[in-house]
Amino acid sequence: MWLQLALLVASVFALYFFLKPRRPKNFPPGPPGYPIIGSIPYLMKLDSTITGGMTKMGENFGPVSSAFMGKNRAIIVNGWDAVKQVLFREEFSGRPPFIFTVDPKRNYALGLMFVTYNELWKTQRRFTLRRLRDWGFGKTTLEGMIQEEIQDLLEETDNKIKLSNGIMSVSDAFGIPVINILWAVMAGKRYKHDDEKLKEMLRRIFESFRSQTYVNNLINDYPFLQHVPGFSGSFNQFMKTKAHTEEFVEEAIDEHLKTRDPLNPRDFLDDYITEMEKETKNPSTTFFREQLVALTMDIFNAGAESTSNTIAFGLLYMILHPDVQEKVVQEIHEVVGKDRIPSYEDRTSMHYTEAVLLELMRIATITPLTVPHYTMEDTTLNGFNIPKDTLVITNLDSVNMDKAIWGDPENFRPERYLTKEGKFVKPEQAVQFGLGKRACLGESLARMNYFLVFTSMVQRYRFAVVPGEGKPSTVPVQGFTLAPQPFSALLIPRNQNNS
Ligand code: HEM
Secondary structure (H helix, E strand, O other), X not given: OHHHHHHHHHHHHHHHHHHOOOOOOOOOOOOOOEOOOEOHHHHHHHOOOHHHHHHHHHHHHOOEEEEEEOOEEEEEEOOHHHHHHHHHOHHHOEOOOOOOOEEOOOOEEOOOOOOOOOHHHHHHHHHHHHHHHHOOOOOHHHHHHHHHHHHHHHHHHXXXXXXXXXXXXXXXXXXXXXXXXXXXXXXOOOOOOOOHHHHHHHHHHHHXXXXXXXXXXXXXXXXXXXXXXXOHHHHHHHHHHHHHXXXXXXXXXXXXXXXXXXXXXXXXXXXXXXXXHXXXXXXXXXXXHHHHHHHHHHHHHHHHHXXXXXXXXXXXXXXXXXXXXXXXXHHHHHHOOOOOOOOHHHHHHOHHHHHHHHHHHHHHOOOOOOOOEEOOOOEEEOOEEEOOOOEEEEOHHHXXXXXXXXXXXXXXXXXXXXXXXXXXXXXXXXXXXXXXXXXXXXXXXXXXXXXXXXXXXXXXXEEEOOOOOOOOOOOOEOOXXXXXXXXXXXXXXXXXXXX
C-alpha cells in the first residue's frame, strides 16, 4: 500500500516536471509556467482584458517579458523601442501555427494574415499588393466608387433618421458600406445595404472578432478541448463563421470562373484566376483555389471590422467632444464647402481634421496587439535570448498610451500633432497599422475610407448624445480587435441654413 502510494506520488511529480514548460536560458523575465495552463491564471489575474494584462506585464517585468500561453512560450513586447525592433526585424516576422489558421489538408496556413514568413507569403503578398493597387487601393480611381457608396449611406441615413426622430445606431452603421467597397475591388460587386445574406455574414464576422480569449490558446495546445463544453463556445463560433464566409467566397469564385473573359479582367478574383491558369504546370505554385479562398477571406476579415469600428469610434469621440466636432466641420466648410462630398485630395489642406483622425486612432487603438508574430530563428532582444518558434505579442497600446511619448496619453487632444502654425505632423510612434514586413496590407484603403466616410458624415450631420440617455462609453468591447460598445446618437442634419 505504502509502496503504491509512493509510486503514485512519484509519478505525479514526474509528470509535473515532464509537462512543466521550461524557460530557456537567459529568457526574458516573467511569471512561472505550470503544466497545461502555463501562466494563463497569472495573466488572467493581472487584468480583466488581454491588452491590459500585457501592459501590466511590461510594468511588472520590463519592456521584454515572457509568459507561457498554455504550453507555448511567448514574449510580450511593450514600449516603443522594443516594439519598433520587433516589427522591423525579419526574424520576428513569422506567424504562429494556430490550429484555426492551419489548412488541415496541407498542415500549414493559407491566405496572408496567418501565413508565416515563407515563400508562399512573400509571393502572395507581393501579387496581392500589386494587383490591389492596380485596382485602385488608396488611389483616386477608387475614390469615385467610395463616394457613390457614401452617397447611398447618406441617403439611407436621411431616411432612417426621418423615421426615428433623428436617433440612429452608429456602432453598426458602417460595416456594409465598408465591406461593399472591399468586395467591389475583390469581386466587382456592390450589395444593397439591406441585403440579408451580406448582413448575416457581417454579423457573424463581427461576432467572431469578439471571441479572442486565453482559452483559445489552450484549445490550440489540446485540440480535444474544442469538443468540451465550457471551452468550445468561442472557438466553435469562430470556426462556424469561417465556414460561412468560405461558402460566400467559394460562390463568388464559381461565378467568376463561369463568367470571366481572360482578356478583360473585371476585378482581383479575375486577375488571380488568370494567374492560377498560368501556373497550372508549376508543381510548386502558390496560386491555387484554396489559397485564393483563404486570401480573400483574410482581406474581408481584416478590412471590414477594423475600418468600420474605427469610423464608429471616431463619431463616438465627436459626440463626447462637440467642440472638436465643430472645428472639424468648420475646416470642412472652408476647404470642401457644404454641398460637395469631400475628396481624398482635400485632406492635404485639412490639418486639423488629419490631427483628429490620427488622435482617434491612437486613443482607441483598435488592433492593440497586432496579429501575433513568431520567431523564425534563434535571436536576441534587449540582451535576452529568444529561441526560434517563440510567440511574440507586440503591444501597440503600450506605445499609444506611453506617457514618455505623449505626455497626457489619456486625454483626447488632436493639437498634439499640430505645429504652432497649425501644420499637421505625424510622429513616427503613430503606428496603428504596424510597421515592417507584416504591416497592414490595407492601410492605404483603410485611411481613404476612414477619411472620406468620417468627414462626409460630420459634414452632413451634427452628432450628439441621445436626449435622456447617458454619454456613450469609450470602454471598448474586447476581442481580436476592439469595438465600441453598441451606441446610438442624435443626428441633426446640417444644411446650408443650419450649419
Ligand atoms: C483602420 C483599419 C485597419 C487597421 C487599424 C489595421 C491594422 C492592422 C494591423 C495592426 C495589422 C497587423 C500588423 C502586424 O502583424 O504587425 C494588420 C494586418 C493586416 N491587415 Fe490591416 N488594418 C486595417 C484595415 C485593413 C484593411 C482595409 C485591409 C484589407 C484590405 C487590411 C488587411 C490586412 C492584412 C491582409 C493584414 C495581414 C498582413 C500580413 O500578415 O502580411 N487591413 N492590419
